[in-house]
Amino acid sequence: MTSAARTPQVRRSNLALVLDQLRRRGPSSRSQLVAATGLTRSAIAGLVGELEAIGLAVETPPARDGRPGRPSPVVRVDSRCVLALAIEIFVDEIAAAFVALDGTVVSAVRRPRPRNRVAVAETVADVVSLVAQLEAASGHSARPSAGHRLIGCGVSVPGLVRDIDGFVVAAPNLGWIDVSVAESLASALRLGVPIHVGNDADLGARAESRFGAGVGSDAMIFVSGEVGVGGGLVAAGRPVVGHLGFAGEIGHVPVNPDGRRCRCGSIGCWETEVGEVALLERAGLDPHAGRVAVDELLERAAAGDRRATRALAAEARWLAIGIAGLVNVLDPDTVVLGGLFSRILPALRSRLDDELAERRYVAARRDVAVVGATLGPQAVTVGAAELAFGRLLEDPAGVMGAAVA
Amino acid sequence: MTSAARTPQVRRSNLALVLDQLRRRGPSSRSQLVAATGLTRSAIAGLVGELEAIGLAVETPPARDGRPGRPSPVVRVDSRCVLALAIEIFVDEIAAAFVALDGTVVSAVRRPRPRNRVAVAETVADVVSLVAQLEAASGHSARPSAGHRLIGCGVSVPGLVRDIDGFVVAAPNLGWIDVSVAESLASALRLGVPIHVGNDADLGARAESRFGAGVGSDAMIFVSGEVGVGGGLVAAGRPVVGHLGFAGEIGHVPVNPDGRRCRCGSIGCWETEVGEVALLERAGLDPHAGRVAVDELLERAAAGDRRATRALAAEARWLAIGIAGLVNVLDPDTVVLGGLFSRILPALRSRLDDELAERRYVAARRDVAVVGATLGPQAVTVGAAELAFGRLLEDPAGVMGAAVA
DNA sequence: GGTGTTTGTTGACAAGTATGACAAACCCCG
DNA sequence: CGGGGTTTGTCATACTTGTCAACAAACACC
Numbered sequence: 001m002t003s004a005a006r007t008p009q010v011r012r013s014n015l016a017l018v019l020d021q022l023r024r025r026g027p028s029s030r031s032q033l034v035a036a037t038g039l040t041r042s043a044i045a046g047l048v049g050e051l052e053a054i055g056l057a058v059e060t061p062p063a064r065d066g067r068p069g070r071p072s073p074v075v076r077v078d079s080r081c082v083l084a085l086a087i088e089i090f091v092d093e094i095a096a097a098f099v100a101l102d103g104t105v106v107s108a109v110r111r112p113r114p115r116n117r118v119a120v121a122e123t124v125a126d127v128v129s130l131v132a133q134l135e136a137a138s139g140h141s142a143r144p145s146a147g148h149r150l151i152g153c154g155v156s157v158p159g160l161v162r163d164i165d166g167f168v169v170a171a172p173n174l175g176w177i178d179v180s181v182a183e184s185l186a187s188a189l190r191l192g193v194p195i196h197v198g199n200d201a202d203l204g205a206r207a208e209s210r211f212g213a214g215v216g217s218d219a220m221i222f223v224s225g226e227v228g229v230g231g232g233l234v235a236a237g238r239p240v241v242g243h244l245g246f247a248g249e250i251g252h253v254p255v256n257p258d259g260r261r262c263r264c265g266s267i268g269c270w271e272t273e274v275g276e277v278a279l280l281e282r283a284g285l286d287p288h289a290g291r292v293a294v295d296e297l298l299e300r301a302a303a304g305d306r307r308a309t310r311a312l313a314a315e316a317r318w319l320a321i322g323i324a325g326l327v328n329v330l331d332p333d334t335v336v337l338g339g340l341f342s343r344i345l346p347a348l349r350s351r352l353d354d355e356l357a358e359r360r361y362v363a364a365r366r367d368v369a370v371v372g373a374t375l376g377p378q379a380v381t382v383g384a385a386e387l388a389f390g391r392l393l394e395d396p397a398g399v400m401g402a403a404v405a
Numbered sequence: 406m407t408s409a410a411r412t413p414q415v416r417r418s419n420l421a422l423v424l425d426q427l428r429r430r431g432p433s434s435r436s437q438l439v440a441a442t443g444l445t446r447s448a449i450a451g452l453v454g455e456l457e458a459i460g461l462a463v464e465t466p467p468a469r470d471g472r473p474g475r476p477s478p479v480v481r482v483d484s485r486c487v488l489a490l491a492i493e494i495f496v497d498e499i500a501a502a503f504v505a506l507d508g509t510v511v512s513a514v515r516r517p518r519p520r521n522r523v524a525v526a527e528t529v530a531d532v533v534s535l536v537a538q539l540e541a542a543s544g545h546s547a548r549p550s551a552g553h554r555l556i557g558c559g560v561s562v563p564g565l566v567r568d569i570d571g572f573v574v575a576a577p578n579l580g581w582i583d584v585s586v587a588e589s590l591a592s593a594l595r596l597g598v599p600i601h602v603g604n605d606a607d608l609g610a611r612a613e614s615r616f617g618a619g620v621g622s623d624a625m626i627f628v629s630g631e632v633g634v635g636g637g638l639v640a641a642g643r644p645v646v647g648h649l650g651f652a653g654e655i656g657h658v659p660v661n662p663d664g665r666r667c668r669c670g671s672i673g674c675w676e677t678e679v680g681e682v683a684l685l686e687r688a689g690l691d692p693h694a695g696r697v698a699v700d701e702l703l704e705r706a707a708a709g710d711r712r713a714t715r716a717l718a719a720e721a722r723w724l725a726i727g728i729a730g731l732v733n734v735l736d737p738d739t740v741v742l743g744g745l746f747s748r749i750l751p752a753l754r755s756r757l758d759d760e761l762a763e764r765r766y767v768a769a770r771r772d773v774a775v776v777g778a779t780l781g782p783q784a785v786t787v788g789a790a791e792l793a794f795g796r797l798l799e800d801p802a803g804v805m806g807a808a809v810a
Numbered sequence: 811g812g813t814g815t816t817t818g819t820t821g822a823c824a825a826g827t828a829t830g831a832c833a834a835a836c837c838c839c840g
Numbered sequence: 841c842g843g844g845g846t847t848t849g850t851c852a853t854a855c856t857t858g859t860c861a862a863c864a865a866a867c868a869c870c
Contacts, residue, residue, distance in 0.1 A: 006859085007859070010825080070849070250734055411827070412855080416857065445858070447860085448858055475816050475865060
């Protein structure tokens with residue numbers, strides 16, 4: 001409680017609370033909202049009414065549930081009125097999507113791109129054209145229009161993103177250093193809405209925490225394996241961003257002091273031992289062949305290939321070493337594995353569990369669920385939208401213009 | 406904001422806010438409180454009046470500061486009215502103290518104990534006698550009395566403590582497993598106030614964050630080196646406890662997969678490479694000789710002894726490896742070194758900085774201050790009291806009985 | 811001693827939730 | 841089909857809390 005609870009804050013906070021409940025628990029009856037929030041029936045009536053008036057919620061006639069008493073109308077998040085534009089910038093691909101407030105992806109387009117076309121200006125130009133394509137494909141406009149209102153834009157970048165202003169301090173895989181992506185995109189797209197930038201793994205974590213494998217967990221770690229290894233943390237139900245917003249760079253935790261030099265300059269970072277490159281190298285496959293090579297590896301292992309099996313075992317061991325450290329530091333109840341790791345999880349599940357049990361401090365007293373991500377590649381999309389919705393979720397009436405009769 | 410902002414909540418929250426400000430910034434004028442909280446003069450007047458009425462704050466006549474305008478009375482935390490009883494259980498020592506609401510240790514006693522007398526029953530008996538000694542020495546009573554009111558009791562234990570109920574799940578150095586220290590102490594001491602139990606490093610972190618080297622930091626890591634290595638985390642200004650309360654067990658992060666077996670059962674835990682035992686062993690000294698041996702080591706190193714210097718260098722290297730990992734994961738603005746580490750920090754400062762710079766991901770873009778703890782051994786005392794004051798700080802009027810004319 | 815500035819005090823006001831009475835809508839039962 | 845029991849929405853009212861504006865008090869400065 002850093003800020004004072006001034007009178008208008010009360011309304012704002014309760015409005016946000018109701019909206020949050022609706023998003024968390026899905027469509028709920030007003031009486032359920034009363035029970036969940038502790039507010040009175042009249043207060044809930046007023047709050048729901050306001051959410052409805054500003055176009056964030058809709059009430060549907062009560063469903064007959066067979067229980068005595070007057071049936072309570074069902075309130076749900078209005079998934080048609082407001083949208084967020086999610087933009088994802090990866091090394092070999094860019095993507096754009098419209099996402100509704102309830103986390104559903106309304107429309108999405110993605111486009112691969114050559115590895116030699118990742119400069120900032122080129123990327124921005126490509127994104128502009130991709131957004132135009134998205135508008136054409138979806139029939140929606142990214143600019144404020146009648147039916148659907150664009151509320152914000154979230155951008156995913158594989159790099160260190162400063163929390164306060166979305167400044168990209170470094171994106172090694174893109175060769176970016178000190179880039180104001182938000183400003184560039186703002187002037188190129190001219191959306192008229194704020195643009196927020198976030199780290200891809202952080203956004204994935206946000207999405208999994210809200211809509212995916214981390215639902216219900218108040219202390220979660222998201223471990224995403226792609227070319228590099230990224231992560232996002234949730235503590236006390238909230239994303240951990242750290243001082244500048246760089247929290248979650250778990251790929252660069254030193255795990256092997258006698259290991260290989262990492263492209264970050266350090267030695268024995270976790271991502272020199274786990275992830276696509278390390279896995280494929282150990283299996284004797286082309287380390288830069290991407291997803292198809294991983295599938296090949298899994299097939300070989302399933303067929304009993306010795307080298308493939310050993311590569312997976314090594315991956316499990318190093319994965320366990322890193323996860324054990326994170327678990328001991330952060331004591332989560334859930335560890336969500338995303339990207340590469342969720343694909344190979346079935347193949348190394350038992351080995352991983354064994355290694356983990358051996359390395360967790362007082363392992364017997366913990367119960368950490370290590371699970372695969374459930375949103376797949378949509379996680380980053382939804383997370384970027386979540387970032388864009390941030391202000392709206394904190395102050396629904398303020399953002400929507402609060403003009404209520 | 407998970408809970409609804411009901412009407413009385415507003416008052417509670419603002420009361421807590423004012424008290425928090427007074428503790429954070431020290432004695433403040435009412436006008437300073439107005440500026441800091443954003444509340445109006447009349448609201449502050451009411452809140453300060455209530456804090457005064459329930460005995461948590463005192464107003465003193467304004468000091469002449471030479472500026473125009475009506476001088477504003479100075480409000481300070483009343484350090485006489487309420488006390489917390491802090492009990493510290495270490496391997497070779499137990500301690501008890503009365504701590505005031507402003508963090509000052511009013512009276513303290515400590516007593517060494519033989520290593521073969523650490524069973525739970527023995528410890529509880531010793532604590533009871535120590536508290537009696539404290540009462541005699543201080544003239545205060547641990548039971549509710551007229552002048553000073555005991556508000557709670559905080560207990561520090563070197564082990565895994567479950568957050569919700571203070572259940573000690575494991576304290577390896579004491580040989581404790583699944584002990585309800587709170588219940589045992591409650592029935593032995595009969596204080597009439599709630600007893601809270603916490604991990605020693607977590608409590609030290611709390612104290613350093615509030616009153617020590619971490620003041621003003623909203624993302625801090627506290628690394629405490631004693632026989633083992635413990636830690637406490639602060640994110641977004643709040644202690645990170647994790648799912649069960651076990652967060653901060655940084656001593657058991659795997660840092661050396663080819664290292665020694667740790668007493669926790671795992672291999673290559675951080676505390677097998679740093680801490681008193683590792684340091685003394687490398688220097689060729691008795692690893693269990695304690696503080697005097699460390700002093701001896703520091704003297705030798707200052708005198709140019711090769712082996713001592715090398716032991717310190719190794720300590721710096723492994724310390725940097727662990728800290729770099731934590732920094733990359735949590736992105737703090739401050740790393741506070743406590744216990745052993747703060748004592749040897751001057752001797753390994755430059756080496757540590759070099760090693761850190763080499764291992765931090767995108768090091769140039771970060772500015773993390775690595776500093777020594779400032780509270781010394783009092784940190785745990787103050788932290789335990791802080792834990793005991795917890796409820797009071799969240800709901801001052803509710804705990805104090807709110808009888809205001 | 812007057813003026814300007816800052817701040818505490820006071821009472822009227824506004825915003826929001828809580829309360830309680832009442833009506834509506836459902837189930838069950840006869 | 842109608843009455844009793846139950847749950848819930850609605851409405852008017854009360855209460856709590858912070859805000860606002862006017863005024864008085866206490867200081868520095870001239």
